[in-house]
Amino acid sequence: MRLFDRTELIGPAEEVARRLLHTVLRVDADGSVVTARIVEVEAYDQDDPASHSFRGRTKRNATMFGPPGHLYVYLSYGLHHCANVVVGPDGRGDAVLLRAVDVIDGLDVVRRRRGERRDLTNGPGKLCQALGIELSHDGVDVCAPGGPVGLFDDGTPPPTTPIVGPRVGLTKATETPWRFSSP
DNA sequence: GGAACGATCTGC
DNA sequence: CAGATCGTTCCC
Numbered sequence: 001m002r003l004f005d006r007t008e009l010i011g012p013a014e015e016v017a018r019r020l021l022h023t024v025l026r027v028d029a030d031g032s033v034v035t036a037r038i039v040e041v042e043a044y045d046q047d048d049p050a051s052h053s054f055r056g057r058t059k060r061n062a063t064m065f066g067p068p069g070h071l072y073v074y075l076s077y078g079l080h081h082c083a084n085v086v087v088g089p090d091g092r093g094d095a096v097l098l099r100a101v102d103v104i105d106g107l108d109v110v111r112r113r114r115g116e117r118r119d120l121t122n123g124p125g126k127l128c129q130a131l132g133i134e135l136s137h138d139g140v141d142v143c144a145p146g147g148p149v150g151l152f153d154d155g156t157p158p159p160t161t162p163i164v165g166p167r168v169g170l171t172k173a174t175e176t177p178w179r180f181s182s183p
Numbered sequence: 184g185g186a187a188c189g190a191t192c193t194g195c
Numbered sequence: 196c197a198g199a200t201c202g203t204t205c206c207c
Contacts, residue, residue: 042190050190052203060203078201080191125191145194169190 004151006143009068009074009083009087015096018180020096021162024104024152024179025142029132031093034106036121036131037156038098040181042167044084046093049172064093069143073128073135080125083133085142099124099132099168146147146172159183
């Protein structure tokens with residue numbers, strides 16, 4: 001498995017989001033490692049009213065405006081964490097929200113964190129809980145070797161025809177079809 | 184200084 | 196389908 005190349009993250013958020021489907025995320029949190037394949041994402045860019053970066057740089061979204069390949073993590077509804085991969089050139093507030101993964105390795109760890117229930121990792125909040133991603137991971141470099149979170153290409157290509165649809169949970173730009181998932 | 188509002192999830 | 200729950204943002 002090769003670490004994902006940072007230069008592959010430079011480009012329009014929509015294109016990079018499609019490219020990130022089927023890539024592999026490896027998270028080493030509180031002593032446990034979970035590996036998972038990304039199967040659903042959403043693109044956000046700074047010209048997009050639904051994006052946190054739309055109103056400019058703030059303390060919360062500062063990571064979005066930094067170099068690509070870093071994780072932007074924020075707290076949603078005061079309860080759940082959501083994780084994005086920062087994309088686009090350094091200085092642009094573009095990111096790809098991770099919405100769902102399939103667990104490859106570490107299912108026991110995921111069950112311990114999520115409890116004995118179905119629907120372990122299909123949703124941005126559930127995904128973060130399952131992988132152990134929290135606010136402390138905001139800003140970590142996923143293209144750097146040896147970090148707590150790594151993004152990998154294991155040779156599985158992205159789907160040629162992903163399911164495309166409107167993004168979820170928004171009140172603005174709800175018609176923009178920037179949600180992509182594995183068929 | 185304060186109020187309103189979430190890129191959500193769960194359980195009733 | 197409503198409640199949880201709190202940081203961020205924006206407006207007074």
